[in-house]
Amino acid sequence: MSTSATALNSGPKIVMRRQALVLSGLMSAASAMLMGSMLAIWLQFRANAPLRESSDGSKMLRDWLPEKIKIPEVATNTMMMTIAITCIMVQWAIYSSRRADSKHTTLALGVALLTEIAVINAQIAVYMQMDIGVRDSSYTTMFYAVTATMTVLIVIGLGFTLMTMFRSLASRVSDHDLVIAHGVYWYSLAVIFATMWFVVYVQK
Amino acid sequence: MTAIDVNSAMTNSGTVSGTGLFNKISSWLLTTNYQRIGRLMVSVSVLWTLVVVVVGIVLGVERISSASELIDSTSATQLFSIFRVGLIFGSIAPMTLGIAAAIVPMQIGSQVLAFARAAAFGAYLWFFGMIVVGVSYVGNGGPGGGDPQMVDLFILGLGIVIAGLLLVSASIATTILTSRRAGMTLMDAPIFVWSSLVMTISLILTLPVMAGALIYVAVDHSYERATFGATDGVNAWIGWALTSPQIFLLAISTLGVLAQIVATMNKGKQPLRGGLFIGIGVMSTALIGTVTQSFYSLQLDGELNDVAKSLLPFLMFNALPMLGVLIVLGLCLLAMKNEKAKPSAAFVLAFFGVGMVFTGMLGNALLRITDLKLSNTVFDEAVLVYIGYGVVLGSFGAIAHFCPRIWGRKMPTMPVIGLGLLGVLGVVLAALPYYIAGFTNQPASRMTGDLGDNSQIWNSVAAIGQTIFLIFIFAFVGLVVKSSRSGEIADEEIFETVQANS
Numbered sequence: 001m002s003t004s005a006t007a008l009n010s011g012p013k014i015v016m017r018r019q020a021l022v023l024s025g026l027m028s029a030a031s032a033m034l035m036g037s038m039l040a041i042w043l044q045f046r047a048n049a050p051l052r053e054s055s056d057g058s059k060m061l062r063d064w065l066p067e068k069i070k071i072p073e074v075a076t077n078t079m080m081m082t083i084a085i086t087c088i089m090v091q092w093a094i095y096s097s098r099r100a101d102s103k104h105t106t107l108a109l110g111v112a113l114l115t116e117i118a119v120i121n122a123q124i125a126v127y128m129q130m131d132i133g134v135r136d137s138s139y140t141t142m143f144y145a146v147t148a149t150m151t152v153l154i155v156i157g158l159g160f161t162l163m164t165m166f167r168s169l170a171s172r173v174s175d176h177d178l179v180i181a182h183g184v185y186w187y188s189l190a191v192i193f194a195t196m197w198f199v200v201y202v203q204k
Numbered sequence: 205m206t207a208i209d210v211n212s213a214m215t216n217s218g219t220v221s222g223t224g225l226f227n228k229i230s231s232w233l234l235t236t237n238y239q240r241i242g243r244l245m246v247s248v249s250v251l252w253t254l255v256v257v258v259v260g261i262v263l264g265v266e267r268i269s270s271a272s273e274l275i276d277s278t279s280a281t282q283l284f285s286i287f288r289v290g291l292i293f294g295s296i297a298p299m300t301l302g303i304a305a306a307i308v309p310m311q312i313g314s315q316v317l318a319f320a321r322a323a324a325f326g327a328y329l330w331f332f333g334m335i336v337v338g339v340s341y342v343g344n345g346g347p348g349g350g351d352p353q354m355v356d357l358f359i360l361g362l363g364i365v366i367a368g369l370l371l372v373s374a375s376i377a378t379t380i381l382t383s384r385r386a387g388m389t390l391m392d393a394p395i396f397v398w399s400s401l402v403m404t405i406s407l408i409l410t411l412p413v414m415a416g417a418l419i420y421v422a423v424d425h426s427y428e429r430a431t432f433g434a435t436d437g438v439n440a441w442i443g444w445a446l447t448s449p450q451i452f453l454l455a456i457s458t459l460g461v462l463a464q465i466v467a468t469m470n471k472g473k474q475p476l477r478g479g480l481f482i483g484i485g486v487m488s489t490a491l492i493g494t495v496t497q498s499f500y501s502l503q504l505d506g507e508l509n510d511v512a513k514s515l516l517p518f519l520m521f522n523a524l525p526m527l528g529v530l531i532v533l534g535l536c537l538l539a540m541k542n543e544k545a546k547p548s549a550a551f552v553l554a555f556f557g558v559g560m561v562f563t564g565m566l567g568n569a570l571l572r573i574t575d576l577k578l579s580n581t582v583f584d585e586a587v588l589v590y591i592g593y594g595v596v597l598g599s600f601g602a603i604a605h606f607c608p609r610i611w612g613r614k615m616p617t618m619p620v621i622g623l624g625l626l627g628v629l630g631v632v633l634a635a636l637p638y639y640i641a642g643f644t645n646q647p648a649s650r651m652t653g654d655l656g657d658n659s660q661i662w663n664s665v666a667a668i669g670q671t672i673f674l675i676f677i678f679a680f681v682g683l684v685v686k687s688s689r690s691g692e693i694a695d696e697e698i699f700e701t702v703q704a705n706s
Contacts, residue, residue, distance in 0.1 A: 023378045030411075033409050033413050037417060037495070037497070038419065041417065141420075141423055145420050
């Protein structure tokens with residue numbers, strides 16, 4: 001007598017529903033369009049600025065960045081590097097989450113949270129070191145508008161990190177998609193910030 | 205992880221604990237049911253449409269005589285602005301998104317809208333944002349307003365509206381991309397679903413561009429009031445978002461409604477279905493013109509090289525979207541040749557809605573030919589009316605078509621057809637006179653001074669057209685309410701959720 005039993009057919013394959021990832025992608029695209037439009041207007045204003053002689057009289061410059069304003073390059077470059085470190089931490093969180101390692105996921109997200117706070121701290125330091133008023137000139141008005149918008153996007157990212165970290169703390173190992181979605185948002189934020197950093201802080 | 209809200213399954217069934225008016229109201233206000241979110245948006249957007257049409261009547265009557273003092277001439281800029289902002293952000297954007305929110309999950313076999321609470325929050329943001337916009341206009345704000353604080357309030361309100369519409373768009377797009385039932389690819393999805401996806405993604409890519417300009421204007425207006433032109437700068441920097449080609453994007457789902465109705469009339473058979481997808485996709489090319497925040501005009505005078513230089517972007521951003529509409533219209537008419545096609549009253553509304561949109565797009569192409577000298581005339585207003593009211597007609601067609609799926613009852617055929625024709629008459633009379641008046645140089649956004657030849661006739665006819673459209677809206681809403689309560693019970697067989705390839 002046979003002891004084997006015929007196994008039932010498996011059910012239909014469950015469709016992957018990566019909603020958080022898709023939403024994060026859409027929001028990243030929206031953020032890129034937002035900052036892209038602001039930087040485009042910035043570049044247009046800079047290109048249309050009148051010409052003036054440089055302080056030594058050797059060449060003509062666009063009269064865009066007022067002479068008395070000095071960009072604190074150490075702080076701005078530190079911001080860029082800190083954002084890059086955040087991306088590494090975010091990737092660490094994804095790596096740990098894939099292995100259902102809740103402890104390391106939480107740790108990585110915690111470090112990412114600290115670096116994100118550091119970015120905001122550096123932005124405040126930039127404002128304090130520059131010590132300019134919003135209404136001083138066209139440049140200052142637009143400078144505050146574009147950098148403050150970027151800071152708001154970073155604060156939203158910080159909130160996203162906080163939420164992902166709390167879920168990880170609660171050992172929700174099934175949240176791998178959320179960790180990836182968080183990563184997508186931060187990678188896109190890093191690209192957006194790098195563009196803004198180059199246009200506003202490097203090219204000035 | 206899945207973000208489908210399991211709790212909303214309870215509210216989807218309409219089950220709420222407790223009884224009484226308070227529970228009924230709270231179940232609506234705190235709903236995550238996609239149909240309720242959609243219906244809330246459509247209902248409020250219809251109210252805004254009524255406001256806009258009344259403003260249109262006032263503007264028409266005021267311009268019959270340049271000596272008329274029905275309203276203060278200093279309020280002209282604000283009234284024209286209310287008409288534009290109200291029609292785009294109060295009426296057609298939420299109406300099309302509301303219909304998509306109410307219908308799309310059902311068509312793709314999803315029980316819920318992805319991130320339903322975010323969508324509900326977005327709907328409320330839009331709702332309160334529009335109230336803030338309305339209050340700012342009443343308090344002498346808005347573009348060209350005399351009270352700076354109220355102008356600030358207008359900018360804030362518009363920002364809130366954009367945020368709300370973005371959230372709703374993201375929720376609908378995510379639902380379509382992630383929550384289709386097993387085995388349903390995007391190519392299998394109903395054509396209305398595809399048009400909703402194209403429209404929502406177009407909005408996700410263009411609304412932030414407007415938000416970026418708005419942030420600059422807001423900071424400038426709050427502090428410096430010089431760089432971006434203070435109060436007048438509001439229109440100068442966000443004006444592109446209140447005209448074509450941005451409004452083309454809001455008309456994309458109107459094409460989907462028409463194609464969906466035709467497919468239903470043919471029991472799901474649609475020749476060259478892929479062509480419909482392409483046509484709708486082609487219309488979305490308008491977003492490339494939109495994100496550049498510029499208008500692309502055709503200059504016919506000058507050297508051949510100069511003409512060629514202006515011709516390419518002109519065709520790309522003004523004519524290409526028209527090609528998309530033509531493809532969809534052509535394929536729908538081809539499908540109608542099927543002798544077994546079952547006529548539908550909603551077809552009249554949707555077909556003429558798309559027709560009005562196409563007429564508006566044609567007018568936009570003429571508007572951008574600099575030698576015709578139509579810019580800064582009422583021709584631009586006619587383009588807006590054709591497209592905006594065309595979208596309203598198409599959306600009402602969607603309501604007539606999908607109502608059996610929402611409240612299980614049909615709308616009567618002959619009254620819907622009759623009202624549809626009345627609506628078309630209203631749109632044509634409201635817009636066509638301004639096409640003609642544009643050629644007689646009636647200036648845009650002005651109510652006094654020289655208004656051009658025969659302006660009395662054109663403005664009178666336009667005011668009559670607006671009045672007819674107002675009557676059409678009231679009558680249609682009345683018919684919807686009546687049908688939802690005592691209409692004929694729907695026959696489910698005529699609806700399909702998945703289109704069969706022909």
